[in-house]
Amino acid sequence: MEQHFQKKFNHLKELCSQKGLRLTHQRTEVLRELASAKDHPSAETLYSRVKGRVPAISLDTVYRTLGTFMDLGLAAKVPVDGDLGRFDGDVSPHHHVVCVCCGAIRDFIWDEVSCGELPAEVTDWCHVTDTQVIVRGICRDCKGSDS
Amino acid sequence: MEQHFQKKFNHLKELCSQKGLRLTHQRTEVLRELASAKDHPSAETLYSRVKGRVPAISLDTVYRTLGTFMDLGLAAKVPVDGDLGRFDGDVSPHHHVVCVCCGAIRDFIWDEVSCGELPAEVTDWCHVTDTQVIVRGICRDCKGSDS
DNA sequence: TTTGTATTAGGAATAATTCCTAACAACCGA
DNA sequence: TCGGTTGTTAGGAATTATTCCTAATACAAA
Numbered sequence: 173m174e175q176h177f178q179k180k181f182n183h184l185k186e187l188c189s190q191k192g193l194r195l196t197h198q199r200t201e202v203l204r205e206l207a208s209a210k211d212h213p214s215a216e217t218l219y220s221r222v223k224g225r226v227p228a229i230s231l232d233t234v235y236r237t238l239g240t241f242m243d244l245g246l247a248a249k250v251p252v253d254g255d256l257g258r259f260d261g262d263v264s265p266h267h268h269v270v271c272v273c274c275g276a277i278r279d280f281i282w283d284e285v286s287c288g289e290l291p292a293e294v295t296d297w298c299h300v301t302d303t304q305v306i307v308r309g310i311c312r313d314c315k316g317s318d319s
Numbered sequence: 320m321e322q323h324f325q326k327k328f329n330h331l332k333e334l335c336s337q338k339g340l341r342l343t344h345q346r347t348e349v350l351r352e353l354a355s356a357k358d359h360p361s362a363e364t365l366y367s368r369v370k371g372r373v374p375a376i377s378l379d380t381v382y383r384t385l386g387t388f389m390d391l392g393l394a395a396k397v398p399v400d401g402d403l404g405r406f407d408g409d410v411s412p413h414h415h416v417v418c419v420c421c422g423a424i425r426d427f428i429w430d431e432v433s434c435g436e437l438p439a440e441v442t443d444w445c446h447v448t449d450t451q452v453i454v455r456g457i458c459r460d461c462k463g464s465d466s
Numbered sequence: 467t468t469t470g471t472a473t474t475a476g477g478a479a480t481a482a483t484t485c486c487t488a489a490c491a492a493c494c495g496a
Numbered sequence: 497t498c499g500g501t502t503g504t505t506a507g508g509a510a511t512t513a514t515t516c517c518t519a520a521t522a523c524a525a526a
Contacts, residue, residue, distance in 0.1 A: 194524075284435050294454055305453075306452075309447040340504095380506070
C-alpha cells in the first residue's frame with residue numbers, strides 16, 4: 173500500500189505541475205493517509221490521522237484538499253447519507269455496501285453490473301461520468317449486538 | 320397519480336393505527352405532495368409546496384414527517400450528495416440518475432441489476448435491505464448551456 | 467537567494483437539520 | 497357529542513458539517 177501511495181503521489185505531482193498547483197506538505201500527507209485508509213474516512217477522521225504527521229494542519233485544509241483531490245480525480249465522495257461525508261482514495265470502478273447501523277463501508281466488485289450496459293433512457297438523458305451500486309444493510313457485528 | 324396518493328394514504332392510515340401514530344393534517348398533506356412529486360424534492364421544496372395547502376406548517380414538521388415516513392417505509396432518501404437531502408415517495412425498487420450540474424434526478428429501471436444476485440462477499444457481510452444504482456452525469460440541458 | 471503568488475491556519479460565517487417547549491388537535495371512551 | 501389523554505405541531509433556538517475570510521506562510525521559477 174506504500175507503493176499504492178507512491179503511484180498516487182506521482183500522479184498528484186504530475187497533475188500539480190500541469191495545472192499550476194503546488195505540491196504542499198499538507199496535500200502530500202492527506203494523500204498518504206487517504207491512500208492507506210480502507211475505511212472510507214470522513215474529513216474529521218482524516219484530520220485527526222494527518223495531525224500525527226502535520227500537527228498544525230487545520231480541518232479546513234483537509235476539506236479543501238479533499239475538494240482539490242476530487243477535482244483532480246484523485247478522490248471521490250461515497251454517496252451514502254449520514255452526518256459526515258465519507259471519502260474514498262480509490263477511484264477505480266467499484267461499488268459500496270454500507271451498514272446503516274454503524275456506518276461501516278466496504279468496497280465490492282460486481283462485474284455483471286460494471287460490464288453491463290446502462291438502459292438507453294439513461295444515456296439518452298445525460299452524459300454519464302460515474303455508475304455505482306449502493307447496497308445498504310445491517311452488518312454482522314451490528315446484527316449481533318442489536319439495541 | 321391521485322389514485323397513487325389514495326393507495327399511499329390508506330397505507331399511512333393503516334400504519335398509523337398499527338403503531339399508535341396520529342393521522343394528522345400535516346402528515347396527510349406532506350404525503351400528498353410527496354406522492355405527486357416527480358422531481359425528488361428537498362425538504363425545503365416540499366415545505367414551500369405544502370404551504371399552499373397548510374399555510375402554517377413549519378419546516379421542522381416537514382423534516383419530522385419525512386423522518387416518520389422513512390421509518391414507516393413510505394419514503395426514502397435518495398443517496399446523492401448536495402447541500403439538500405432529496406426525498407422519494409416511490410419506494411418500489413428502482414435506480415437514480417443525477418445531473419451533477421443542475422441536480423435533476425430521474426428514476427430508471429434496470430432489470431439486469433434488480434434481478435441479478437449480489438456477490439456473496441456482500442450478502443456474507445451484511446443483511447441487505449436495499450440495493451440501487453446511482454448514475455452521475457451531466458444532463459442534456461446543462462451540456463448545452465455550459466458555463 | 468529572491469520574488470510572485472498559491473496555499474494555509476484559525477477563527478468567523480453559513481446553512482441544513484434537529485432540539486425544545488408551550489399550545490394544539492387526534493382519537494378514545496362515556 | 498363532549499372531555500380528557502397524549503401524541504404532534506409551530507416557532508425559534510441550538511447544533512454542527514462545511515465553507516469563507518484574511519493575514520501569514522512557503523512553494524517554485526528565475
